[in-house]
Amino acid sequence: EAGVVQSPRYKIIEKKQPVAFWCNPISGHNTLYWYLQNLGQGPELLIRYENEEAVDDSQLPKDRFSAERLKGVDSTLKIQPAELGDSAVYLCASSFTSFHEQFFGPGTRLTVL
């Protein structure tokens, strides 16, 4: 069974540029999560989807971050414009439902110069 796929694995951009991350969850998983992980810290939830509906986006900085999960499968997370402080690893996870264990992708390491 294929795991959660994320791309790109690494991204380097200059500040004020836009950037997008893509996530393909495990087939059949209804719940999808985006996390941000700073160095030395645990992951922090940005947004959680149940199918195509964002049910928890309270931690998403909506002035510059946006996300979508069209058709309730793949998802993209966008930052526009990126700031130096956005340098981090962005993790995507999925689960069958929010009552089941989460499966994480390898993450995208973003460096903003």
Added chain:
Amino acid sequence: DAKTTQPPSMDCAEGRAANLPCNHSTISGNEYVYWYRQIHSQGPQYIIHGLKNNETNEMASLIITEDRKSSTLILPHATLRDTAVYYCIVSGGSQGNLIFGKGTKLSVKP
């Protein structure tokens, strides 16, 4: 959600049992204890979870004290591949609201 306290780091000899403690003194009756781990440069991986009974699976055992204020994750025969950061998380029945702390960095040494 209740907060957890874990030691920042632990060492374990290869082949020995690794016992990782977690304090969650403010846990409420409907909250579960979850354990995830994160190997370097990978995403976190689910290990086990429990409510009040001890649990065991192919990866580990979870021992929860009778008052539920603390728990211990046991890796019975640690290998070098078990070197990782281990997160103890307390949350309601849904895993949709997991709050990760800094965890315990376990180093398994030959």
